[in-house]
Amino acid sequence: MLAHSVFFYFFSVIAIFSSLMVITSRSTVNSVFFLILDFISVGCLFIMVGAEFLGMIILIVYVGAVAVLFLFVVMMLNVAEQKQSWFIGKKSTHIPIGLIVSVLILLELLVVVGGWKYKDDLMSSSTLNLSDISNTHQLGLVMYTDYILYFQLAGVILLLSMIGAILLTFRQRKGVKKQSYFNQISRNPASSIELRNVESNKGVKIDD
Amino acid sequence: MMEYIQILGSEVYKILFLLVPILVSVAMIVWLDRRVWGLVQKRKGPNVVGPFGLLQTLADALKYIFKEIIIPASANKTVFILAPIVTMTLALVAWAVIPMSEELVLSDINVGILYLFAVSSLGVYGIIMGGWASNSKYPFLGAIRSAAQMVSYEVSIGIIIINVLLCVGSLNLKDIVLAQKELWYVIPLFPMFVIFFISALAETNRPPFDLPEAEAELVAGYQTEYSGMMYAMFWLGEYANILLMCAIGSILFLGGWLPIIDIYPINIIPAPVWMILKILFLFFLFALIKAIVPRYRYDQLMRLGWKIFLPFSLIYLVFTASFLFYFDKLPKGNF
Numbered sequence: 162m163l164a165h166s167v168f169f170y171f172f173s174v175i176a177i178f179s180s181l182m183v184i185t186s187r188s189t190v191n192s193v194f195f196l197i198l199d200f201i202s203v204g205c206l207f208i209m210v211g212a213e214f215l216g217m218i219i220l221i222v223y224v225g226a227v228a229v230l231f232l233f234v235v236m237m238l239n240v241a242e243q244k245q246s247w248f249i250g251k252k253s254t255h256i257p258i259g260l261i262v263s264v265l266i267l268l269e270l271l272v273v274v275g276g277w278k279y280k281d282d283l284m285s286s287s288t289l290n291l292s293d294i295s296n297t298h299q300l301g302l303v304m305y306t307d308y309i310l311y312f313q314l315a316g317v318i319l320l321l322s323m324i325g326a327i328l329l330t331f332r333q334r335k336g337v338k339k340q341s342y343f344n345q346i347s348r349n350p351a352s353s354i355e356l357r358n359v360e361s362n363k364g365v366k367i368d369d
Numbered sequence: 370m371m372e373y374i375q376i377l378g379s380e381v382y383k384i385l386f387l388l389v390p391i392l393v394s395v396a397m398i399v400w401l402d403r404r405v406w407g408l409v410q411k412r413k414g415p416n417v418v419g420p421f422g423l424l425q426t427l428a429d430a431l432k433y434i435f436k437e438i439i440i441p442a443s444a445n446k447t448v449f450i451l452a453p454i455v456t457m458t459l460a461l462v463a464w465a466v467i468p469m470s471e472e473l474v475l476s477d478i479n480v481g482i483l484y485l486f487a488v489s490s491l492g493v494y495g496i497i498m499g500g501w502a503s504n505s506k507y508p509f510l511g512a513i514r515s516a517a518q519m520v521s522y523e524v525s526i527g528i529i530i531i532n533v534l535l536c537v538g539s540l541n542l543k544d545i546v547l548a549q550k551e552l553w554y555v556i557p558l559f560p561m562f563v564i565f566f567i568s569a570l571a572e573t574n575r576p577p578f579d580l581p582e583a584e585a586e587l588v589a590g591y592q593t594e595y596s597g598m599m600y601a602m603f604w605l606g607e608y609a610n611i612l613l614m615c616a617i618g619s620i621l622f623l624g625g626w627l628p629i630i631d632i633y634p635i636n637i638i639p640a641p642v643w644m645i646l647k648i649l650f651l652f653f654l655f656a657l658i659k660a661i662v663p664r665y666r667y668d669q670l671m672r673l674g675w676k677i678f679l680p681f682s683l684i685y686l687v688f689t690a691s692f693l694f695y696f697d698k699l700p701k702g703n704f
Contacts, residue, residue, distance in 0.1 A: 164373060190501065194448070197494070214540075217483035225490030225523065229497070229516055236501055236509075295479045297540055 169209060176202040189235045197228045214297045384465075387475050391464055395608045396426040401649075402608075402656045409660035429601075436597035441503060444594065448502035453595065453602035456495030460609035463488040467616050468542050470626045470640030481542035482530055485617055486523075489572065492610060493519045496574075496581065499603070500591035511590025515574055515581030518670060522571040525678040529565045532558055532682065532689050533621045538700025546625030548700070553624040561685060562622045564678050566654070569614040571674065573607065575655060577662040578670055611655060612648065619647035 175198065182195040200223045207216035304312055359365050400415060400423055407414025415425035440449055466481045468474035478484060493516050500512020534540065536558070537548040555562045571578040582590035592603050619625060625647070626640035665673070693699045 194498075213478065213480045214483070217480050217487050220487035221483065221490055221527075225487060225493070226520060229493055229520055232497055232501075233513070233516065236497075236513075297480060 165209070169206070172202045172205045172209065175199075176206065190232070193228065193231050193235050196231065197224055200224045200228060212296055214300060383475055387464060388461060391461065391609065391612070392605070395605055395612060396430070397423070398612060398652060399426045399429075399604075399608055401652065402659070405653065405656035406660045409657065433598055433601035438597040438599055439594075441505065441594050443504045445502040445504065448498050449594075450599070452495050452499035452502060453599045453606070455498060456492065456606035457602045457609070459488055459492050459495065460606040460613060463613050464609075464616075466542060467613070467620070468546065468625065469644050471543065471547075473641060474543070477541070477543060480540045482534070482540050482545065482621075485542075485613075486527065486530060489526075489610070489613070489617075490519075490523050495603070495606065496591050499595065503591070503594035505594055507588045508591045508593045511581040511583075511587045511593070514587075514667065515591060518574070518578065518580065518674075519572055521671060521674040522568045522678075525564060525674065525682050526568045526572065528679070528682040528686055529561045529568070530621065532561050532686050535686070535689050535693060536700070542620055542625075546620055546627060549624040549627060550631075553622065553627075555622040558622065558685075558689070561682065562618075564682055565618060565622065566651075568674075568678060569618060570655065570658065571670065573611045573614055575611065576659045577665050579664060580667055580670060583664060612652065615648045615651035615655065616644075618651050619644065623647045623651075 179195040179198040179202065183192045183199060186192045186195060200219060204216040204219040204224070207213075207219060357365055403425070404414040404416075404422070415422035418424045418428045440446060463485055465475045466478055466484050468477070496515045496519075497512045500508040500510075500515075503509070533545065533554055536554060537545045539545065539548075570576075574581050580590075581587070582592065587593075592600055595603060626644040628636045628638060628640075628643055630636075
């Protein structure tokens, strides 16, 4: 048990330290790096309590994909300048919204910590069987039977947000030539070469 | 306390027993790569240092060790130094779960394939960190290209892995290999094998998808500012990643350590040898492709990843699932 608790405290100290660094570090890119460290140590903690599937999914989804996009955005935008203008310059409309969101999240956390419980029928599953099956199998058994509705809803929400993001950034540009592989490959001399007799001093009009 | 030290000692011994051969084989594989490349172009390739030039990589490594490490003045020092370390560590850490035979595996975990997928998706950080910390145009452009490329090809690799998992019914790498006793998955899932191979090329930034380091436009991409040992670490990490991809490919599709046919004269060849032969075969294909295929344009690369591979592997996933369901071949599992 000693080794177990040593590792537990190791990962949890890293997790707490790095989450503190996320909100205190000066450079935004550094705070994203600390966020990644936080995700990784939380993933390790999940693995330590035996939820190896969840731990790996956290590593793949959050660290491997979401945090990469965070890093992208933070590296490309000049976030430091933006922050300066919020605090020093004119009043900003972002701060009240941010405050509202964070107060809401704090309230939600309080509700959960304060001992609110799920309804019983949500917890007791007919197919869940707490024997020594690996937790990947267990998740699979429950996810696509009892919780299929929630699973599908989560998928639909993700799809909606994806469509929204595409719509926000989509713009149709006119006058841009697009490469069509099919047309390129299916060209042949008969359709692309034309022989003309050019009269002297007249020339030929070549369309674009 | 003594007990823990003993356990630690034996683990360290096992880890060294795994890591040293990998590092040596990375050196050999670099030689093989250059040799194949040379022979395709009717050159000799490295053939001077040692027998057949085998020690060429060692000589290169020595050269790198004695070179000065230059850190650009405006670079973010911590991240700059961390980047090659991250690349190298992640490339080596993944080998912990690769089974070389039924017994010869460092850690036989339940979610082996997810672990491999997670570690290979973390590999992008070494590149982004290196590119950003250099604080220079070309490395940054290279890093951004490579990150976008790796994230997009990971998606189709994930779906290909799901294809295999549907046939196996377990995330354990040993189970994946043992499920191929009758039939290697390269036969029923051949299109997936081809897509996996091409995605692996993109995932490891190999030609024809070596856009992050396209010399013509980006100098050397994310490693432009690196020199000496730090450059060598990037380089070693890259080749260790390539070997890892070959190992994953041989586990998923080529039956891992299983012999081609299980009859007398062939099956006395020990299992690790089969595994190594399969890895080498895949690597040989990697090296050949480097020599014969021209580089893709960036928009072509993205089109291939998102518009061709992703839909195709999704459709094939539906096909596999329906086939298995219709013929009642879905793995029942041991639960």
